[in-house]
Amino acid sequence: MGKVPILFRYPGGKFYALKLLSEFWNAVPHGEYREPFVGGGSVFFAKQKVETNWLNDLDEELITTYKNVKSPRSRKKLIASFKNEVANKERWREVFESETKDDYEVAKKYYYLNRTSFSGKLVSPAWGYREKRSLPPERWHERLGPCGEKLKDVKLTSLDFEKVIKAKSDKEVLLFVDPPYFKPKKKKHYRHGFTSEDHIRLASTLKLTKHKFFLTYEDCEEVRELYKWANIHEVKFFYRVDNSNIENGSRKMGFELIITNYEIPKTTLF
Ligand SMILES: C[S@@+](CC[C@H](N)C(=O)[O-])C[C@H]1O[C@@H](n2cnc3c(N)ncnc32)[C@H](O)[C@@H]1O
Known part of the structure; x- marks a missing residue:
């Protein structure tokens, strides 16, 4: 992965975890890639494009x-x-x-x-x-x-996530799903809040999908319970405390879950 251009400064950006996440997107051949919660798009900008690419966020x-x-x-x-x-x-x-x-x-x-x-x-x-x-x-x-x-040539929409996950395709689809946290530590980060019902709705939509997905969340009991039917990978990594300065911010250890509906090969990264 070469130098990744960073378009936006975005709360929840996944820049610190890109190397790890690349193991997940590289594990599945796909002709179509979708991000229902694109935010700052750190994964999209780091990843190779495929034939069809679709980025979505409710924030118009x-x-x-x-x-x-x-x-x-x-x-x-x-x-x-x-x-x-x-x-x-x-x-x-x-x-x-x-x-x-x-x-x-x-x-x-x-x-x-x-x-x-x-x-x-x-x-x-x-x-x-x-x-x-x-x-x-x-x-x-x-x-x-x-x-x-x-x-x-990237498709850009401002829809609710369910439409993006449910849309059919004639290609193999891979979804990177990065919803707002279950228990956000800070006050409102995003213009569109996410309720417990939204988290439950996301889990049931993903349970039914035929597409492959990898999903990131903070590690908490509620999330583990919602996704007990899927593969749950525990990961730890360093992230910048101060994301206003990616180059020099101090570093803190974080724990997250990467949840998939497919197997990934053994890795030394976590
Ligand atoms: C954690 S952020 C994504 C961070 C991003 N992956 C990155 O690396 O910068 C979550 C995003 O979900 C969006 N969002 C909230 N509710 C939504 C919904 N119902 N459907 C689609 N997007 C939604 C927010 O606007 C926010 O941009």
Whole structure:
């Protein structure tokens, strides 16, 4: 896996676990790949594309931003406008309070706030750009360029996860499922909350699917109970405590479950 371009700063991003997760996506030949909860898309950007690729998230503004980064015309406009952009608290407030009149403006506002708000969080966002540590606007093209190219021909939707999991295909489908945590430690991270009923609905949808899936969750009793019919892999890895600075943040040990409905070959990674 070469250097992975990081488009967004996103709570719950899986950058720290990519090597481990690659064992799971490499274990299944597939002609179609889907992410029903794409968020920042760390796995999609790290993984080789296959014939058909489908990214989905209920957050419409996030998907509108992906669509504008995908479109060569809008991407060019975004890159040109960020070349002359500034990151300071006054400008942040101005952008935060600005009205948007079309999808391009939604994307431009979303991307600016994602890059300059604390941890990239857009629910009750706070100014969070750090001089010398955050990527300056004139360099945002380094992310928009390669990530936009990779999005070529990728299907982008803003639907509830059930539709994406249930959709049929004439190819072998692999799903990477990264739902919000069962017991989130912090207050609301995402615009669309996930209830206990949603977690139960996800488990029953996955139980019925003919597609292959790998699913990540925090390790807790409730999740183990919901997925006792599947293969549960316990994994531990280091993650950055401060995801606003992937390059230098301090590291903490984390425990998670990777749950699959297929076997994976023995690995030395966990
Ligand atoms: C844990 S994040 C995904 C993180 C991502 N895999 C990454 O690496 O950055 C979960 C995502 O689920 C989305 N979401 C919440 N409810 C949803 C639903 N019912 N259907 C689809 N997406 C939903 C949220 O908007 C959020 O982006």
